[in-house]
Amino acid sequence: MTTAAGFASILFDDPADRAGIDARHEPDVFGDLNLDQVVAAVTRGRETYNLAPYFYTPVHERTVGYRHDVLRELQQPDVRGAVTEFAKQMRAVRRHLEQVKALYYQRQKQLWFLDAIHLYSQAVTGLTDALGELKLRSHGLKGLHAFLQSYAAGPEFSDRATEAGRLREQLTTIRYTIDIRGDRIRVGRYADEPDYSREVTDTFARFRQGEVKDYRASFQDLADLNRVEATVLQYVANLHPDIFDAVAAFVSRHGGFLDPVITDFDREVQFYLAWIDYVGLLGTHGLKSCLPVVSTASKQTRVRQAFDVALADKLTQNDRPVVCNDVDLDGDERILVISGPNQGGKTTYARMFGQLHYLARLGCPVPGARAELFLPDGLYTHFERQEVATDLHGKLEDDLIRVHRILEHATGDSVVIMNEIFTSTTLEDALFLGERIMDRLLELGCLGVYVTFVEELSRMGEATVSMVSTVDEHDAAKRTFNVVRRDANGLSYALSIAQKYGLTYDTLKERIA
Incomplete structure (x- = not known):
C-alpha cells in the first residue's frame, strides 16, 4: 500500500517502473492499429504535458489495478473538480515562470517569481484541503493526500508560503506619486496628496445621464515593461529598499521551490483526465x-x-x-x-x-x-x-x-x-x-x-x-x-x-x- 513517505507517482504503484519514461519510443504496433491516431486524439489540447511516453509504456497487472482505482475515483465530480482546479493553478504557475525567463528587468522578474511561489502555495494548500474533505479509497489518491499533508505541514513549505504572502501584502501597501513635467518624471513618496482622478469623477458625476458610449482607447496589456515603466519601478524600489531587497533575497533563496513529486503528479494526472474527457466525448x-x-x-x-x-x-x-x-x-x-x-x-x-x-x-x-x-x-x-x-x-x-x-x-x-x-x-x-x-x-x-x-x-x-x-x-x-x-x-x-x-x-x- 502506498504511504506518505513512499508516494511518488499517481500512475505507477512502483516508481521504479517509470524509470526512463521520457526516452520511450512509439511501439511498432501503433501504425498498424492506428493507436498513433488514438493517442493524438486523446491528448489533443494537452500537448504541453508530453503524455505520449505514458502511452508507449504498458504496465503489469498490479499497476493496471492501481490505475483502475484512481480512474474510478477521478470520475467522481468532487474529486475531479479538486484535481482540475489544482491543474489550472499549476498552469498559472508555469506561465509565471515562463514569463520570468522572458522578462528583461530584474526587479520585474523578482515580482513575477514571487507571484509564482504564492500561486504554487495556494495550489498545494487548496488541493490538500479539498482532498481532506473527501472519502478517498484508491491507494493512489490516498497516498497523494498523505504526502501533501506531510509536505504542506513541513517548515520549508509553510515558512515559504507565509513569507511570500507577507511580502505580497507589503507590496500592496506601497503608495507613490508621479510628477510629469514635459519629458521629465519625478517619483516621490505618497504623502496623503489628494486623488485628483477621483475628484474629477465626482465633480462630473451629476452630469451623467445613463450609459454612454466608451470612447477610451484600449491598450495591449504587455507583461514586459517599457523603459519608462522600468525606470519608475526602480525609483519606487529606491524609495522602499527594505521591501524590495527582502523580495530579492526571498527569490534568491527559493529558486527551486517546485517539488518534483507535485510537478510529476500535475503531469501524470492528465493521463487520467485526458481519457475521462475522451470517453465522455465518445459517450455523447x-x-x-x-x-x-x-x-x-x-x-x-x-x-x-x-x-x-x-x-x-x-x-x-x-x-x-x-x-x-x-x-x-x-x-x-x-x-x-x-x-x-x-x-x-x-x-x-x-x-x-x-x-x-x-x-x-x-x-x-x-x-x-x-x-x-x-x-x-x-x-x-x-x-x-x-x-x-x-x-x-x-x-x-x-x-x-x-x-x-x-x-x-x-x-x-x-x-x-x-x-x-x-x-x-x-x-x-x-x-x-x-x-x-x-x-x-x-x-x-x-x-x-x-x-x-x-x-x-x-x-x-x-x-x-x-x-x-x-x-x-x-x-x-x-x-x-x-x-x-x-x-x-x-x-x-x-x-x-x-x-x-x-x-x-x-x-x-x-x-x-
Whole structure:
C-alpha cells in the first residue's frame, strides 16, 4: 500500500517502473492499429504535458489495478473538480515562470517569481484541503493526500508560503506619486496628496445621464515593461529598499521551490483526465467504454459492443454511425480466423482486437459496454504494406521476413494479429504458408486474429474460431460491417463479387434474353 513517505507517482504503484519514461519510443504496433491516431486524439489540447511516453509504456497487472482505482475515483465530480482546479493553478504557475525567463528587468522578474511561489502555495494548500474533505479509497489518491499533508505541514513549505504572502501584502501597501513635467518624471513618496482622478469623477458625476458610449482607447496589456515603466519601478524600489531587497533575497533563496513529486503528479494526472474527457466525448455519440476485468492467468475473452477507437473518432466527427461488434474466446479457443467480402470490416475488427488488449495493458478504459481481457506480455501485428520501389526483395519475401520475426519473439502469453498476408501469391501457396503459421500459433497457445481469404484456416481445430464479415441479407453487395461467429462458406463473398460485375444468375439470364 502506498504511504506518505513512499508516494511518488499517481500512475505507477512502483516508481521504479517509470524509470526512463521520457526516452520511450512509439511501439511498432501503433501504425498498424492506428493507436498513433488514438493517442493524438486523446491528448489533443494537452500537448504541453508530453503524455505520449505514458502511452508507449504498458504496465503489469498490479499497476493496471492501481490505475483502475484512481480512474474510478477521478470520475467522481468532487474529486475531479479538486484535481482540475489544482491543474489550472499549476498552469498559472508555469506561465509565471515562463514569463520570468522572458522578462528583461530584474526587479520585474523578482515580482513575477514571487507571484509564482504564492500561486504554487495556494495550489498545494487548496488541493490538500479539498482532498481532506473527501472519502478517498484508491491507494493512489490516498497516498497523494498523505504526502501533501506531510509536505504542506513541513517548515520549508509553510515558512515559504507565509513569507511570500507577507511580502505580497507589503507590496500592496506601497503608495507613490508621479510628477510629469514635459519629458521629465519625478517619483516621490505618497504623502496623503489628494486623488485628483477621483475628484474629477465626482465633480462630473451629476452630469451623467445613463450609459454612454466608451470612447477610451484600449491598450495591449504587455507583461514586459517599457523603459519608462522600468525606470519608475526602480525609483519606487529606491524609495522602499527594505521591501524590495527582502523580495530579492526571498527569490534568491527559493529558486527551486517546485517539488518534483507535485510537478510529476500535475503531469501524470492528465493521463487520467485526458481519457475521462475522451470517453465522455465518445459517450455523447452513444459509444460505451469500460474498465475491463483483466487477468494474466485466464485467456477467456469476452467484450460487448466494442469498436475501433480511431475509426469511431473520425466517424463521430462527421456524424456517421459506428458499428459495434462482440468478441468471444472461451475454453481452449485462441485464434479468431476472419473471412468474408472485401471492405466488410475485417481489418477494422482486427484493429479493434489489438486496441482492446493494448489499452487494457495501459490500465485505460477500453471500447465496449463490458469486457474481460487477458493481459498479454506483448502484442505483435502484421498488416499489409505497400511495396516500396527501392526494396531489394518482393512482397512475399517481405511478408515471410516479418512473420518470421514475429514468431521468433511471440510467446504463449502474447497477442498476435495477422491481417491479409500472402495476398500476392497463389491460393495453394497461401494455404500452405497459412497452415504453417497457424500451426505455430496454435502450438504457442497465444491469442490472436488471422484475417484471410483462405477459409480452410478457420477449420484447423478447436482452438480456431471462424468469424465472418456479413452482408445485408436483402442486398449481398451491401456491407453491414458486423463480424459474427459463423462457419466460412464463401457464398456471401462470391455473390457480392458476382453482383459487382453483373454475373449473377438473374443478370446473366436477362442479358442472354
